[in-house]
Amino acid sequence: xxxxxxxxxxxxxxxxxxxxxxxxxxxxxxxxxxxxxxxxxxxxxxxxxxxxxxxxxxxxxxxxxxxxxxxxxxxxxxxxxxxxxxxxxxxxxxxxxxxxxxxxxxxxxxxxxxxxxxxxxxxxxxxxxxxxxxxxxxxxxxxxxxxxxxxxxxxxxxxxxxxxxxxxxxxxxxxxxxxxxxxxxxxxxxxxxxxxxxxxxx
Amino acid sequence: xxxxxxxxxxxxxxxxxxxxxxxxxxxxxxxxxxxxxxxxxxxxxxxxxxxxxxxxxxxxxxxxxxxxxxxxxxxxxxxxxxxxxxxxxxxxxxxxxxxxxxxxxxxxxxxxxxxxxxxxxxxxxxxxxxxxxxxxxxxxxxxxxxxxxxxxxxxxxxxxxxxxxxxxxxxxxxxxxxxxxxxxxxxxxxxxxxxxxxxxxx
Amino acid sequence: xxxxxxxxxxxxxxxxxxxxxxxxxxxxxxxxxxxxxxxxxxxxxxxxxxxxxxxxxxxxxxxxxxxxxxxxxxxxxxxxxxxxxxxxxxxxxxxxxxxxxxxxxxxxxxxxxxxxxxxxxxxxxxxxxxxxxxxxxxxxxxxxxxxxxxxxxxxxxxxxxxxxxxxxxxxxxxxxxxxxxxxxxxxxxxxxxxxxxxxxxx
Amino acid sequence: xxxxxxxxxxxxxxxxxxxxxxxxxxxxxxxxxxxxxxxxxxxxxxxxxxxxxxxxxxxxxxxxxxxxxxxxxxxxxxxxxxxxxxxxxxxxxxxxxxxxxxxxxxxxxxxxxxxxxxxxxxxxxxxxxxxxxxxxxxxxxxxxxxxxxxxxxxxxxxxxxxxxxxxxxxxxxxxxxxxxxxxxxxxxxxxxxxxxxxxxxx
DNA sequence: GATGAATGAGAATTCATTCAT
DNA sequence: CATGAATGAATTCTCATTCAT
Numbered sequence: 014x015x016x017x018x019x020x021x022x023x024x025x026x027x028x029x030x031x032x033x034x035x036x037x038x039x040x041x042x043x044x045x046x047x048x049x050x051x052x053x054x055x056x057x058x059x060x061x062x063x064x065x066x067x068x069x070x071x072x073x074x075x076x077x078x079x080x081x082x083x084x085x086x087x088x089x090x091x092x093x094x095x096x097x098x099x100x101x102x103x104x105x106x107x108x109x110x111x112x113x114x115x116x117x118x119x120x121x122x123x124x125x126x127x128x129x130x131x132x133x134x135x136x137x138x139x140x141x142x143x144x145x146x147x148x149x150x151x152x153x154x155x156x157x158x159x160x161x162x163x164x165x166x167x168x169x170x171x172x173x174x175x176x177x178x179x180x181x182x183x184x185x186x187x188x189x190x191x192x193x194x195x196x197x198x199x200x201x202x203x204x205x206x207x208x209x210x211x212x213x214x215x
Numbered sequence: 216x217x218x219x220x221x222x223x224x225x226x227x228x229x230x231x232x233x234x235x236x237x238x239x240x241x242x243x244x245x246x247x248x249x250x251x252x253x254x255x256x257x258x259x260x261x262x263x264x265x266x267x268x269x270x271x272x273x274x275x276x277x278x279x280x281x282x283x284x285x286x287x288x289x290x291x292x293x294x295x296x297x298x299x300x301x302x303x304x305x306x307x308x309x310x311x312x313x314x315x316x317x318x319x320x321x322x323x324x325x326x327x328x329x330x331x332x333x334x335x336x337x338x339x340x341x342x343x344x345x346x347x348x349x350x351x352x353x354x355x356x357x358x359x360x361x362x363x364x365x366x367x368x369x370x371x372x373x374x375x376x377x378x379x380x381x382x383x384x385x386x387x388x389x390x391x392x393x394x395x396x397x398x399x400x401x402x403x404x405x406x407x408x409x410x411x412x413x414x415x416x417x
Numbered sequence: 418x419x420x421x422x423x424x425x426x427x428x429x430x431x432x433x434x435x436x437x438x439x440x441x442x443x444x445x446x447x448x449x450x451x452x453x454x455x456x457x458x459x460x461x462x463x464x465x466x467x468x469x470x471x472x473x474x475x476x477x478x479x480x481x482x483x484x485x486x487x488x489x490x491x492x493x494x495x496x497x498x499x500x501x502x503x504x505x506x507x508x509x510x511x512x513x514x515x516x517x518x519x520x521x522x523x524x525x526x527x528x529x530x531x532x533x534x535x536x537x538x539x540x541x542x543x544x545x546x547x548x549x550x551x552x553x554x555x556x557x558x559x560x561x562x563x564x565x566x567x568x569x570x571x572x573x574x575x576x577x578x579x580x581x582x583x584x585x586x587x588x589x590x591x592x593x594x595x596x597x598x599x600x601x602x603x604x605x606x607x608x609x610x611x612x613x614x615x616x617x618x619x
Numbered sequence: 620x621x622x623x624x625x626x627x628x629x630x631x632x633x634x635x636x637x638x639x640x641x642x643x644x645x646x647x648x649x650x651x652x653x654x655x656x657x658x659x660x661x662x663x664x665x666x667x668x669x670x671x672x673x674x675x676x677x678x679x680x681x682x683x684x685x686x687x688x689x690x691x692x693x694x695x696x697x698x699x700x701x702x703x704x705x706x707x708x709x710x711x712x713x714x715x716x717x718x719x720x721x722x723x724x725x726x727x728x729x730x731x732x733x734x735x736x737x738x739x740x741x742x743x744x745x746x747x748x749x750x751x752x753x754x755x756x757x758x759x760x761x762x763x764x765x766x767x768x769x770x771x772x773x774x775x776x777x778x779x780x781x782x783x784x785x786x787x788x789x790x791x792x793x794x795x796x797x798x799x800x801x802x803x804x805x806x807x808x809x810x811x812x813x814x815x816x817x818x819x820x821x
Numbered sequence: 822g823a824t825g826a827a828t829g830a831g832a833a834t835t836c837a838t839t840c841a842t
Numbered sequence: 843c844a845t846g847a848a849t850g851a852a853t854t855c856t857c858a859t860t861c862a863t
Contacts, residue, residue, distance in 0.1 A: 022843090023843095026843090044246070047835080047836060047837080048836075048837060048838080049835090049836075049837085057844080057845090058844065058845045058846060059836095059837085059838090059845090059846085060838085060839080060840080060844075060845060060846070060847090061843075061844050061845075063837095063838070063839080064843075064844080068837080068838085069836095069837065069838090120326070123387075123388075124322070124326050124387070124391070125391075126244075126391045131391070131392060135392045135394075136388070136392075137388055137389065137392045137395045137399065137403060138392065138394055138395055138396075138399065139396070139399050165413075167406070168402070168406070171402055171403060171406045172406055172410065174403055174406075175385060175403055175406045175407035175410055176410070178381070178384040178385040178387075178388045178403070178407065179380070179381030179382075179384050179385065179407060179410075180381075180384065181384040181387070181388065182380040182381050182382065182383040182384020182385065182387065183377065183380040183381065183384065185325075185326070185380075185383070185384065185387065186325075186338070186339055186380045186383065187339065189326065189327075189328050189333070190333065190337045190338075190339045190340065191328075192337075192340055193339045193340055194340075194341070197339065197340065197341050200370075200373055201339060201373065201376055201377055201380070204369075204370070204373045204374055204376075204377045205377035205380065205381060207414070208374065208377055208378070208381075208410075208411060208414035208415065209381075209410060209414060210414075211413065211414040211415075211416075212409070212410035212411060212412075212413040212414030213410065213413075214413075221824075221825070221826090221863085224825095224826085225825080225826085228826080249852080249853065249854080250853085250854060250855080251852085251853080251854090259827080259828090260827065260828050260829065261828095261829095261854090261855085262827075262828065262829075262830090262855085262856075262857085263826070263827055263828075265854095265855070265856075266825080266826065266827080270854085270855085271853095271854065271855090423822095426822090427822090430822090448650065451856080451857060451858080452857075452858060452859080453856090453857070453858090461823080461824090462823065462824045462825060463824095463825085463857095463858085463859090464823075464824060464825070464826090464859085464860080464861080465822075465823050465824075467858095467859070467860080468822070468823080472858080472859085473857095473858065473859090524730070527791075527792075528726070528730050528791070528795070529795075530648075530795045530797075535795070535796060539796045539798070540792070540796075541792055541793060541796045541799045541803065541807060542796065542798055542799055542800075542803065543800070543803050569817075571810070572806070572810070575806055575807060575810045576810055576814065578807055578810075579789060579807055579810045579811035579814055580814070582785070582788040582789040582791075582792045582807070582811065583784070583785030583786075583788050583789065583811060583814075583815075584785075584788065585788040585791070585792065586784040586785050586786065586787040586788020586789065586791065587781060587784040587785065587788065589729075589730070589784075589787070589788065589791065590729075590742070590743055590784045590787065591743065593730065593731075593732050593737070594737065594741045594742075594743045594744065595732075596741075596744055597743045597744055598744075598745070601743065601744065601745050604774075604777055605743060605777065605780055605781055605784070608773075608774070608777045608778060608780075608781045609781035609784065609785060611818070612778065612781055612782070612785075612814075612815060612818035612819065613785075613814060613818060614818075615771075615817065615818040615819075615820075616813070616814035616815060616816075616817040616818030617814065617817075618817075628846095628847085629846080629847085632847080653831080653832065653833080654832085654833060654834080655831085655832080655833090663848080663849090664848065664849050664850065665833090665834085665849095665850090666834085666835075666836080666848075666849065666850075666851090667847070667848055667849075669833095669834070669835075670846080670847065670848080674833080674834085675832095675833065675834090
């Protein structure tokens, strides 16, 4: 095999491992993920996994990072023409929808205290917007609202952090409490998003 | 030993077990709590724990329930004279302070999907205020604000649910992200609480 | 308390322990009998049991001995007027009925290889009839049959041993195989008893 | 290692596990068999056993089934020329001999009330000969005897069930009662087999 | 006489990881 | 590259027994 083909093959296997792990995490949660379960899912032996990853944690981290990126890509720079309040509402709503689509993963990601995971999930430190695009986008929208006079003057990054945390809280609880009706879910989401946006208003 | 003294002794051991469990949960989290670790912490044999509790889960549940009660007791019926916005600010702030004082426990409690734990932590279902005093108190304060004209008309229970979720989200992230300065913490809390209260205003 | 009363009391407690143990063995089998389960059943502490018995095995042995005696008392010296075949049929049938009434105990007794239990259950050694009344009675009936010309000449003790073993085998299997209908049970018993008696006939 | 060799190796280990388990069962009985004891016997770690078997029960069942098959293969369709009484005597005698060669296993098998084991040991239900070859063979021999006029008319399956139970009873007791001399053993076996065959005769 | 605390050994099972082949 | 054998430590829980009080 040529070096290129080998690398491609190697890459493929890595992906299969990640896919298998993702499926398991999605189905039964990170806690129930075992290296053997990945192997079983792939129809491979458990040992081989250590050829591609140095530990189970590395796999988990990789899966969670991917999912995280999928989820936060809902928060993107808004159409410049769109008023800030609408832009934020749109962003938050689709972020929430994304997150609710992968409950197990979202909670695993956002509740993880692992250094590796925090490396891409931490948002609260001052200046975090410099390394967290989603935070930066949200802060930018807030800033836009302030400039346009729609929102009251406020530290935009701080507000963005508080808002993302709030939204995270609602999603996390919705993912944990199983018995909530779809209708109630929608009401809660609306209520919280409205609360946030009104809270920003001048 | 007299019966009384024996009972006292028994009660003490139970407490020591709970304390040890609480310490471990606080140090390394519920996931890492094992019956053996409790025994080790107490310098006892593992078996004896089953003299006092019928299962590990019973211990966990007991610890978490206790901590939960400590934390939510911050949200109590407010002074009738106090304006609703102030009352809510006070409640939320001391709730947050309580929760930040036991980071590991708070997160364990609020992130637990166990039926036993959800039995006292679930808040999102419609009508939850009937069984959740803290939720009821918060909703009552919101209602008071609406009646007094301070707040806009809104479904008080729904708003209370959205607010508690929001606050939970911030606390949970603060507990997870270790490197946040105290100053930044305070700013975030202020910012979120203000956002919420302004969001309620008429 | 007078010495006599004390002894009486002590005797009563012993009996309560045995009763409790008997009930548990009957309900869930010897394997599932634990000292603690006895204590629970009696509403006493586990420790006290060791005041009255030196070990769990001693209790088991005592219970099994009692039950054994109840069961084999079906095999008693027959009415001298009754023909040997009838006498044996009567004996065996009521022995079987007794045994089927306490399935768990009977199997525990007869399947026990413990020295203590074998001390009263062993029947196969040559000369066992000298120490095993039931065996002696059965052998006597066989002898009677031989003398009366009803049965062929045969070593009566040996035949008695073979017969009791045969009957034990049927009972044991009936106790183990749960799905056998009452009708089938009766047929099997009849069939075996008839086989035995015809086998003895001249 | 080649695939073939590996498979062979794997097969060998499985066999070693089964052998070790069989040895322990033979020495101390099924009740005392533990996964750890197997591992100890093999000088292996306990965990590895779960590489080859999914549970302790699977091992037990496998051992018992194997032994059972070895034992009952004594009861096979008889030479058509041989008279029924001789055929049955031969069958039963070699069945007994087989069983006495593995006392502990035989008793474990026949005294087991586990569903898994009963799946191949139950014989008493009406119609069992359809699924139990040994029973069918014995019933066939009885039938042959009836047709040839050697035996009295009798429900052949029922008789076969009663007979196997009888023989089981004798074997079980012989296995339990250790002190019986070889001579006495032989006498008892002869006596019982003769009793049975005479019991069948016309 | 009676309690209940306490131990220590035992049970089955699972798992991440390593490594010879 | 890939396998599967193997380990060792971990898990919860049960139990007979002892003993101070």
